[in-house]
Amino acid sequence: MTYNTQKPVILSDQVKSTLHSLEPLTRKVLLTLSQPSPQDNRGDIDRIRQLLERSYGSVRIPLSLMPKIPQVCRSSNWKFTAVLSETCQGWTLIDIESGDTTQEHFGLAIDIGTTTVVVYLIDLTDGKVLKYAADYNDQIAMGEDILTRIRYASSPDGLASLQEAVLATLNRLIKRLYPLPSEASMISAAAIGANTTMIHLLLGLDPASICRAPYIPVVNNPGLITAAEIGLDISPLAPVYCLPSIGSFLGGDVIGGILVSGMHQESDISLFVDIGTNGEIVLGNKDWLVACAGAAGPALEGGVTTYGMRAEQGAVDHVSINQKTGWVDYSTIGNMPALGICGSGLVDTLAGLFLSGIIDRSARFQNGQQEFVVVPAHETASGEDIVVSQVDIKNFMATKGAVNAATDLLMENVGCDWREISHFYAAGAFGQYLPIESAVTIGLYPDLPRTAIVRLGNSSGEAARQVLLSRTKRLEAEEIARKVTYFELNANAAFMDKFVSSKFLPHTDLDRYPSVRERLQNRI
Amino acid sequence: MTYNTQKPVILSDQVKSTLHSLEPLTRKVLLTLSQPSPQDNRGDIDRIRQLLERSYGSVRIPLSLMPKIPQVCRSSNWKFTAVLSETCQGWTLIDIESGDTTQEHFGLAIDIGTTTVVVYLIDLTDGKVLKYAADYNDQIAMGEDILTRIRYASSPDGLASLQEAVLATLNRLIKRLYPLPSEASMISAAAIGANTTMIHLLLGLDPASICRAPYIPVVNNPGLITAAEIGLDISPLAPVYCLPSIGSFLGGDVIGGILVSGMHQESDISLFVDIGTNGEIVLGNKDWLVACAGAAGPALEGGVTTYGMRAEQGAVDHVSINQKTGWVDYSTIGNMPALGICGSGLVDTLAGLFLSGIIDRSARFQNGQQEFVVVPAHETASGEDIVVSQVDIKNFMATKGAVNAATDLLMENVGCDWREISHFYAAGAFGQYLPIESAVTIGLYPDLPRTAIVRLGNSSGEAARQVLLSRTKRLEAEEIARKVTYFELNANAAFMDKFVSSKFLPHTDLDRYPSVRERLQNRI
Secondary structure (H helix, E strand, O other): OOOOOOOOOOOOOOOOOOOOOOOOOEEEEEEEOOOOEOOEOOOHHHHHHHHHHHHHOOEEOOHHHOOHHHHHHHHOOOEEEEEEEEEOOEEEEEEEEEOOOOOOOEEEEEEEOOOEEEEEEEEOOOOOEEEEEEEEOHHHHHOOOHHHHHHHHOOOOHHHHHHHHHHHHHHHHHHHHOOOOOOOOOEEEEEEEEOHHHHHHHHOOOOHHHHOOOOOOOOOOOOOEEHHHHOOOOOOOOEEEEOOOOOOOOOHHHHHHHHHHOHHHOOOEEEEEEEOOEEEEEEEOOOOEEEEEEEOOOHHHOOOOOOEOOOOOOEEEEEEEOOOOOOEEEEEHHHOOEOEEOHHHHHHHHHHHHHOOOEOOOOOEOOOOOEEEEEOHHHEOOOOOEEEEHHHHHHHHHHHHHHHHHHHHHHHHHOOOHHHEEEEEEEHHHHHOOOHHHHHHOOOOOOOOHHHEEEOOOHHHHHHHHHHHOHHHHHHHHHHHHHEEEOOOOOOHHHHHHHHHOOOOOOOOHHHOHHHHHHHHHHO | OOOOOOOOOOOOOOOOOOOOOOOOOEEEEEEEOOOOEOOEOOOHHHHHHHHHHHHHOOEEOOHHHOOHHHHHHHHOOOEEEEEEEEEOOEEEEEEEEEOOOOOOOEEEEEEEOOOEEEEEEEEOOOOOEEEEEEEEOHHHHHOOOHHHHHHHHOOOOHHHHHHHHHHHHHHHHHHHHOOOOOOOOOEEEEEEEEOHHHHHHHHOOOOHHHHOOOOOOOOOOOOOEEHHHHOOOOOOOOEEEEOOOOOOOOOHHHHHHHHHHOHHHOOOEEEEEEEOOEEEEEEEOOOOEEEEEEEOOOHHHOOOOOOEOOOOOOEEEEEEEOOOOOOEEEEEHHHOOEOEEOHHHHHHHHHHHHHOOOEOOOOOEOOOOOEEEEEOHHHEOOOOOEEEEHHHHHHHHHHHHHHHHHHHHHHHHHOOOHHHEEEEEEEHHHHHOOOHHHHHHOOOOOOOOHHHEEEOOOHHHHHHHHHHHOHHHHHHHHHHHHHEEEOOOOOOHHHHHHHHHOOOOOOOOHHHOHHHHHHHHHHO
């Protein structure tokens, strides 16, 4: 399962965290200067700086902008709009535009996934998403997963090729956002949510140390960089803010997820889970946050089953199995003849098989059965049965078991009981497309009151939108990054014990799944 | 007369202004970090930034430096030297060097003249000049004077060619400073004294408005720029500080002159004069400063007399005329056969002619004479007499008259009498090479007690050295720039009156030249 590139939901309406006021990365100010005269021998640039400094304190004007300034001043008859960027060291003038363009102010919220890249065009005057564009990350040609790409980066020109690939993807998507609602203005800011490796590759930083003990990245918080420095096709001096990461395995996308969930401001304890190729789990509240991460395997990316596929046209995305007859009802994306099964279809299938008693609590087929036909041959595109086999289920259970084991260990580690969890935040594709009831039935989601299960959608993209728009959110993100304690799973022997014992449906401890128990009882 | 490129005196020992403590544009700090460990998942760059921020507040680390950081950290076993640049918005990390290089710290003080460029290598640990290199400005090929270059800048690719020319000059000179005393370090900072047009051309800014009413430059104070932004071949992120200018006609070289003189801190009134192709005159004290500027003509550059030449090999640089016999004693630069006369030789010749009564107070030859042979044909390189003619003298008197008229007008304007002038500061070549007694005799210098006549040498270069080394001096220079009132000569009808009436030796008002009057009386 990947993001459906046609429908990148940016913000679930369940999200509590809201923006109280807009303090975007860049501001626009209308300036009206008097004509130059012999009575005032200040240069054009000195006059503008001194005028801005009355309101903004020290203002830096980069050399690359200077040649443009006298031209715009004169062609606009000394009425023009200054675009200012706020840095941790004061303000920088990044552009000037003829006339009053203060109401035409645009920025980008960017989510760089290992697989999919989404770029949202944001109206910085009201925070709204005007357009978006999404596509696969061109880096896929150099490796599907992060480890392969890190290895590729150390080959000759590998790092440069990876950087070029993601920039090509981004610039292709940015081109699709044009023309802007106003042609007088340029896109003047960007914020990015991405994992630590994606940020390294975007910035041209060697990611080798990320996957080599002691697993220390080159940088967690790169600070503001300019679009021109990395080659992003927006206003050259536009500030680019990367959501800070916490280490090699907890990236800005996860910090972003926490930020969007608001769990870092709640008194009650929440659990945040994002499962993609990698899985990240965060537990905590306003006082403490603890997190772990690890490879989750491609279970939810459609990669572990024989007929697994991404959430594309022809993928079986919803399945229901009649508990009495075992008959299957299914739908496919785009109502096309079935090609395979994507993550949500697989979760539905497993839940249906379990509730129908076709597989037992240890996820094994009963009565010597070896596979289950989800779509019969005459309805598929290939003319072959689309099935889920015992091996497919075993592979999927490894992922689920890892998630359960990691969550349990994290909770045990901080001495937290399941009854203390007030909210479960599901991020990314894991939170956006999985059928809730089926996900609870097979133990991928916890069995909480359904109102406590919050699906954050593309929280990495939404976090990028929030930090693009709000200084407060940027400070919050940095505060989260400081606060999270990383819990190392790989070095933990208890993890393997838990992992081995957690391959049950919905969970080793059925007491934690009362609604599933009830359904199982009703079935009998 | 131009700077003798063989001997650019940087600082006269008469200069009062001294540096009390070193606060150079860049600082070096030795850092020793612990090895990275799983207990600390901060990135290399985050750890360095946080360590520096304990002492320096907010520290910016530019993206272009980031790839180098993990390499140097590891190759130096986590003991390295951070190079920091101070900006008006906080500190920036501009380089890191393996091991302890804190005692190997270099900067450049640069004087970009319209004609000559001088680059001084400064030891930033003690402020000393280690080496220097000087050469003609390659821009001369595109025009000898400022106006021609401004016109050239508006031709196709003109501005880019002028910028390339001065950079080629600078980078050629920088190359001559290598190898550095230590090969482990790069030159990490530069400060520049230059007129407003030279700064515009260096920065690639269109100088057209400088010579077009209302004569407003693009910028007076460009702030810190980086070496890479303009293409200076030193450490790419090295800060480059340009002494601020006050307008199109009063550049950072003049601000630098005032700074080096110290007149802006004295209670008594001083007069500062710098005469090259352009002339600048500043009058004032710690409470006020008023200045005027104008084209002085090439009189002192050796360009108005038939046999005028720059102060190069073979130039007659000293002349004395026996008052009784009219016989001439002279010397040439390098003791070569005479090729022509440079500025100091011409000033000596005129003083000698005047004191001998060969020319009268209105600078006219007596008894129908039309020229004076300084070097007879058999002693010259060409085999022709080297002479000073009535036309040569008339041309020279125009420059001298303009300087006198401008000075008088400036003083009248602020109601200042000659007796109030405590010091006369002579800057540049005008202050460095002219023979004092001869310059007073013909009224180019005022007739003050000789201890009150202070020759500043290359005050533009010395000012660059001071602001390179001292934050206090940078603030002082900016304070001077704010304080100076520009007095417009060109729009002033009184100037022409004064100019017409001031072509006398030593001055229209002989009372102001008591020592010259005495010499004339002794002669009779």
